[in-house]
Amino acid sequence: MSHDNLKVFPSVRERYDALVHAGDLDDDPSQQRLASRFDRLIHDVATKRLATKSSALGWLFSRKAPRHEIVKGLYIHGEVGRGKTMLMDMFHQLVPVKRKRRAHFIDFMADVHERINAHRQALKKGETKQEDPIPPVADALAEQAWVLCFDEFTVTDIADAMILSRLFRALFERGVVLVATSNVAPDNLYRDGLNRQLFLPFVDLLKTHVDVINLDARTDYRLEKLNRMPVFLSPLDDETNRLMDEAWHAATDGATITQDSVKVKGRTVVIPHAARHVARFTFADLCSKPLGAADYTAIIKRYQTIFIDAVPVLDQPRRNEAKRFIILIDILYDHHVHVVISAAASPDQLYVAKSGTEAFEFDRTASRLFEMQSEDYLAEAGKLEPVAEARSAGI
Incomplete structure (x- = not known):
């Protein structure tokens, strides 16, 4: 509508x-x-x-x-x-x-x-x-x-x-x-x-x-809608894109979509699409840029549902992007953030290199991506509110 x-x-x-x-x-x-x-x-x-x-x-x-x-x-x-x-x-x-x-x-x-x-x-x-x-x-x-x-x-x-x-x-x-x-x-x-x-x-x-x-309404209508939808979608095709958009519309629930930003140690991290507690990025937005744990933590302090589009299959030449993705998923998982992801392959097929630290660490990432789709995880996700970034001022 x-x-x-x-x-x-x-x-x-x-x-x-x-x-x-x-x-x-x-x-x-x-x-x-x-x-x-x-x-x-x-x-x-x-x-x-x-x-x-x-x-x-x-x-x-x-x-x-x-x-x-x-x-x-x-x-x-x-x-x-x-x-x-x-x-x-x-x-x-x-x-x-x-x-x-x-x-x-x-x-x-x-x-x-x-x-x-x-x-x-x-x-x-x-x-x-x-x-x-x-x-x-x-x-x-x-x-x-x-x-x-x-x-x-x-x-x-x-x-x-x-x-x-x-x-x-x-x-x-x-x-x-x-x-x-x-x-x-x-x-x-x-x-x-x-x-x-x-x-x-x-x-x-x-x-x-x-x-x-x-406002003592009966239920969390936003999560009720979102939890009926898959949260990890592959492969990357038109149907996956349609389902991602459908989940996005359910999560934002008609709110105005804007660009946002957060300040991290004097730098500005852009959130391309945001509404209420929901933010949407591409994999490139989050992992192809020189971002780290502090940036990801700043984002989830404001947004408790994160959409990530177009996660590719990763290999040794893209180990830096893989490392950022590992850190990102660790932070999202540890904070019980509700995540909706579209990817080129299932979690256990996303990193294809067989050697190197990232290959070992990505096993944990794949395991967490599977768990983040579970009913138990989804039941907890979204309960914690974003918290304000601490500021210091002499007032």
Whole structure:
């Protein structure tokens, strides 16, 4: 079904019902209720926007909305694959606001830290006299978007934890409406983190400005679809390509596909195709380039389902690529990453050289590739969430 056709539906609930009617989704009461709640939030946001425009002073002071104009956002938590991101994306598409932003929370915080560092550099150069970077950063963020939608709201970094309370207090004072998905309830954010007591005021602030909803849907629909499909496909032919694309569509579930990147020790590793927790590469993307364990680990910190297209039969002249593939599979296996692979041959026929270290090591790789297709492995794969890369900053 072409999701472009859904543009005719004016509400999240109607868009959701259309997907159910088309057979793209199973009807779920919890998802129905959340869709309707998103529609109420759209109404509240639209009402605030119109009220602001109708006021002669609204244009002047819209960034610092009066207390009575505050709109409570939503914080939706629940287990992986329950439909949180899908419904939030529908809301983001439909909410009638030009200044809106949808971002992965890790990317948003990376942007915040870059803005803070840029302000501090400007202060050192005498380009500003404002010592506190939070107000101007909040001004710039609120000017860019007053409806913020975050996917995978999580706090694992002390630098983020120390800044969140002051930053979001400033954003809320400027009338920003927050919508976020997470795998944990607000009270469990930054649990067992260093100096967590300094983070707790943010939790109280957050719960004042959002309604907290636990999306307790029946099952992990994304993995349910994906686990019905083969995860190692060979040989490389049109049918294999078709099945890979079918599995990709099931895993991304209609989400927008974009190019992404991760920073590793000052270098940029490109993710050619990405949506939500799913990334897609060719073998050449991952193993014909000078990548190593740190690069692969950085990728799986953000993506828990990895597609790898066109793994060739390898031999002695391609031993460097074989070595990278061995390292890649070790990391994917150790972290229980869900993997979908198309290859020229079965796992035990992928490395044909009979001598050398790689020939010995590839026996383990083949064994792991077989195990990664097992029901036990697939039952565990996807349960662990990507974690934020640690950053250091003097906040």
